[in-house]
Amino acid sequence: MFRAAIVCFVLFLATVTIASILDHFHLVVFGPCAGPGETAIFGALFLSASLGVIFTLIGSGIWLARKLRQPR
Numbered sequence: 001m002f003r004a005a006i007v008c009f010v011l012f013l014a015t016v017t018i019a020s021i022l023d024h025f026h027l028v029v030f031g032p033c034a035g036p037g038e039t040a041i042f043g044a045l046f047l048s049a050s051l052g053v054i055f056t057l058i059g060s061g062i063w064l065a066r067k068l069r070q071p072r
Helices: 002-030 036-069
Strands: none
Touching: 002 036
């Protein structure tokens, strides 16, 4: 279970990295005008950030459940 939490955390870090790259790509290449391509990039940015939060919550929940099940 702890490994699953670590995997979820790594996925969170990967999605945050992807979100940062996409955000930088938008600012450098497209500028402030939003067309269909920019909207797709912002959609991918929000989706990857949302997935990062979800993976972190899942990983934290798995870690907490495992911790609570262990006998003291």
